[in-house]
Amino acid sequence: xxxxxxxxxxxxALDLIGGKWKGMILFYLCKEKKxxxxxxxxxxxxxxxxxxKQLRDLESNGIIHRKVYPExxxxxxxxxxxxxxxxxxxxxxxxxxxIQYIGEGGAQD
Amino acid sequence: xxxxxxxxxxxxALDLIGGKWKGMILFYLCKEKKxxxxxxxxxxxxxxxxxxKQLRDLESNGIIHRKVYPExxxxxxxxxxxxxxxxxxxxxxxxxxxIQYIGEGGAQD
DNA sequence: CCGTATCCGAATCGATACTG
DNA sequence: CAGTATCGATTCGGATACGG
Numbered sequence: 196x197x198x199x200x201x202x203x204x205x206x207x208a209l210d211l212i213g214g215k216w217k218g219m220i221l222f223y224l225c226k227e228k229k230x231x232x233x234x235x236x237x238x239x240x241x242x243x244x245x246x247x248k249q250l251r252d253l254e255s256n257g258i259i260h261r262k263v264y265p266e267x268x269x270x271x272x273x274x275x276x277x278x279x280x281x282x283x284x285x286x287x288x289x290x291x292x293x294i295q296y297i298g299e300g301g302a303q304d
Numbered sequence: 305x306x307x308x309x310x311x312x313x314x315x316x317a318l319d320l321i322g323g324k325w326k327g328m329i330l331f332y333l334c335k336e337k338k339x340x341x342x343x344x345x346x347x348x349x350x351x352x353x354x355x356x357k358q359l360r361d362l363e364s365n366g367i368i369h370r371k372v373y374p375e376x377x378x379x380x381x382x383x384x385x386x387x388x389x390x391x392x393x394x395x396x397x398x399x400x401x402x403i404q405y406i407g408e409g410g411a412q413d
Numbered sequence: 414c415c416g417t418a419t420c421c422g423a424a425t426c427g428a429t430a431c432t433g
Numbered sequence: 434c435a436g437t438a439t440c441g442a443t444t445c446g447g448a449t450a451c452g453g
Contacts, residue, residue: 203346204402205395209327215426218318231435237312242427247436268434269433281405286314288397293313296390340415351447356416377414378453 208285211256216241216249221279221286224259228274258282317394320365325350325358327398330388333368334395337383367391 212218216238223229223237234246241249250273253259258279264270275282321327325347332338332346343355350358359382362368367388373379384391 203328203331204406205327205331205398206402207406208398208401209322209324213318213322213324213327215319215322218314218322219312222312222314235435243436244428244438245426248426263435267433269436271435278405282401285394285397285401288394289314289317290312292317292391292394293315296387297313297316352416353418353448354446357446372415376453378416380415 208282211253211258212282212285214249214252216245217253218286218289220246220249220253221258221275221282222290224273224275224279225283225286228272230273231271234273253279317391320362320367321391321394323358323361325354326362327395329355329358329362330367330384330391330395331399333382333384333388334392337381339382340380343382362388 212221219238220234223234229237231246231250234250235241235243238246250259250261254261257276260274260276260279262272262274264272321330328347329343332343338346340355340359343359344350344352347355359368359370363370366385369383369385369388371381371383373381
């Protein structure tokens with residue numbers, strides 16, 4: 196009825212990428228697939244437990260794909276699914292804003 | 305060495321809008337300024353405590369402005385600062401994704 | 414109308430140790 | 434290499450009551 200009751204689809208998208216780490220993980224996976232320890236190094240300050248949790252979460256939401264190579268030593272690659280790739284405009288907007296208003300140096304409080 | 309060490313400015317932007325509610329609040333404030341109880345009605349399921357907290361958080365990050373009218377009954381209006389307005393592309397991207405992949409019906413779990 | 418204060422259970426998260 | 438298990442500290446978050 197009113198102009199007041201608009202839809203709010205931002206909730207869902209933020210629900211998928213809205214944690215503390217998911218945006219960053221997506222940011223890196225947007226470029227190319229990565230292995231577990233690569234992500235550990237790329238995402239500063241994340242613990243194994245957290246990274247595992249975030250990856251599982253993204254996977255269960257159909258955003259990333261987890262490919263296990265049956266070999267020793269174990270090797271697992273994470274990549275974006277088509278759904279995950281569709282989030283690239285969002286990640287790009289996030290990145291563009293960050294560069295413009297924070298600067299290239301990365302996160303500073 | 306450095307193909308791996310890219311910058312990641314998504315962290316900062318998500319830090320500002322990444323909570324459960326901030327995206328939705330921003331989404332509505334993008335359109336026009338709102339009063340406290342308007343937001344209460346717009347954001348389904350949020351409590352007074354939470355709304356207050358989120359608004360204070362956004363305010364302290366310079367994203368929204370809180371204008372108090374010194375009158376009875378009290379009247380407070382929240383609006384986007386220039387910095388807040390600069391986040392509109394991000395909110396738009398979030399919204400566009402939501403519409404495309406979830407549908408107009410709003411958030412469905 | 415627009416908040417703040419307090420209580421209290423639930424969820425989160427870092428650190429650490431262990432496994433195939 | 435890529436995780437899982439467990440513990441304890443911190444924070445989150447709803448319900449309720451109160452205040453300007």
